Amino acid sequence: MLEAPFLNLLALLSRDVFVIMGLASLVGGTLGWIGAGQWLNNFAYQIDIGLETIILSSVVTLALSLIPLSFKLWKVVMANPVESLREQ
Numbered sequence: 001m002l003e004a005p006f007l008n009l010l011a012l013l014s015r016d017v018f019v020i021m022g023l024a025s026l027v028g029g030t031l032g033w034i035g036a037g038q039w040l041n042n043f044a045y046q047i048d049i050g051l052e053t054i055i056l057s058s059v060v061t062l063a064l065s066l067i068p069l070s071f072k073l074w075k076v077v078m079a080n081p082v083e084s085l086r087e088q
Contacts, residue, residue, distance in 0.1 A: 010070055022062070025062070029055075033054055
């Protein structure tokens with residue numbers, strides 16, 4: 001019974017978070033890839049940072065940002081509005 005409003009609200013709220021985090025990952029991933037690539041070129045044994053590393057770190061960051069959002073939203077959905085009005 002509570003799953004439909006919870007999932008709808010989660011989708012609605014997480015869309016804004018994902019847009020902001022996606023733009024931050026795009027800018028930060030690009031700058032990090034360029035900066036780390038130039039820094040690693042100064043070493044004798046060179047490695048390349050692949051695009052999959054940047055993508056994986058962005059996906060993990062997006063997933064970890066969804067966890068606190070879903071917990072906070074679950075607390076709001078399960079709250080009794082009458083109790084909230086009594087406290088005021």
